[in-house]
Amino acid sequence: MARYFYIVTFITLLFSSCEDVIEVDVPIDEPRLVLDALIRVDTTQEFVDVKIKVTKTNAFFDNVEVVSDLQNIYIYYGVENEYGELIGGFYSNLAELESGSGIYxxxxxxxxxxxxxxxxxxxxxxxxxxxxYEDRRYAAKTYYATSVEIETLEEGDGTLFGDDETELIISFTDTPEKENYYVFDFDFGNFLTSEDTFYEGQPFSFSYFYDESFEQGAEITVSILGANEDFYNYMTLLIEQSEGGFGPFQTPVATVRGNIFDVTGIDNINQFDNVGQPDNFPLGYFAVVQSFTQTLIIE
Structure with missing residues (x-):
């Protein structure tokens, strides 16, 4: 899942009439694993579309590096009892099917x-x-988060700051008697989070504005994803960090801690929160969420 984040340093160099070579010391950080581990569940399909991409951060100005040599990767899932133990759990062992892709x-x-x-x-x-990976073990735990269907998705004619904008109006009905969190995927790396404090159990409609005008016939795919509070908070922080033209699964801009930990040497699977090594963790987030999607054709 996931857009991974590093701290971006902006450096402004002022040049005089003569050109000098300026050496700049950039931050050097230890490489981290990066996991794009957002699994979207379409309940109309027989099987879940599981694809987990694993990469690794590199030097400050380098691109991320695909990881194709994991020693092992699998998902273990089921219903927990009152002690937090899985009852009759299932395993899904993963493999890199396309060599060099880093997708498992x-x-x-x-x-x-x-x-x-x-x-x-x-x-x-x-x-x-x-x-x-490299004789270290990493683990993440999450719970399946349900969502609600998109009831209507239509193009509006409103604007916020100018004519070069496109308005989408989306409507849905919140599930009653439950605290709900949602993540909206508005395509092209645009995400929005919402929680139902002010519309619990009610129909709700809102506008989302793109800062560009789309050509007639362009397709925009919009999804509403279920979320628990932790995933909601994580995505909210990522969206805040990525303001300025970058989608939250695109370019590293900050080191944001997700729910994936280094659990090497920990013998209790329910107590894995980086005991004794709080700064040693991969980037990314593991989430399994119900997703409903609609596509809109721009008129």
């Missing part, structure tokens, strides 16, 4: 089907992501 999917070489059936997922199903 259910491994088709196993004798049993490693795909995750949507029928096996219910509200609050617990999911563990476990992976081993």
């Amino acid at each position: 999917e259910p491994d088709p070489t196993f004798t049993s089907d490693q795909r995750i059936r949507t029928d096996y997922i219910e509200n609050e199903t617990a999911f563990w992501l476990i992976l081993d």
Whole structure:
């Protein structure tokens, strides 16, 4: 899942009439694993589309590096009992199906089907992501977050700051008697978070503005994703950090801590929160969320 974030330093160099070579010391940070581990569940499909991309941060001015040599990666999931233990859990072992892609999917070489059936997922199903890399073990835990359907999606004619804008109006009805969080994917790296404090259990409609005009016939795909409070807070922070033209899964701009930890040497899977090594963690977030999507054609 995920857009990964580093601190960006802006340096302004003022040049006089003569040109001098200026050496600038840039920050040097230890490479970190970066996981794009947002899994969207379409309950109309038989299987969940599981794709987890693993990369690694490099030097300050370099691009991220694809990781193709994981020792092991799998998802363990099921319903927890009162002690937080999975009851009759299932495993989904993953593999890099396209060499050099860094994208890990259910491994088709196993004798049993490693795909995750949507029928096996219910509200609050617990999911563990476990992976081993360079003799270190990393783990993340999340719970399945349900969402609601998009009821209407239409193009508006309003503006905020000028004519070079496009308004989308989206409507949905919040689930009653439950504190809900949502993440909206407005395509092209545009995300928005919302929680139902002021519209709990009610129909709700709002406008989203793109700072550009789309050509007639252009397609815009919009999704509403379920979220728990932790994922909502994480995405809200990422969106705030990425303001200024970058989508939250695009360019590293800040080191934002997600829910993936280095658990090497920890023998209790329920107590893994970087005990004794608080600064050693990968970037990214592991989330399994229900998703509803609609596509709009610009007129």
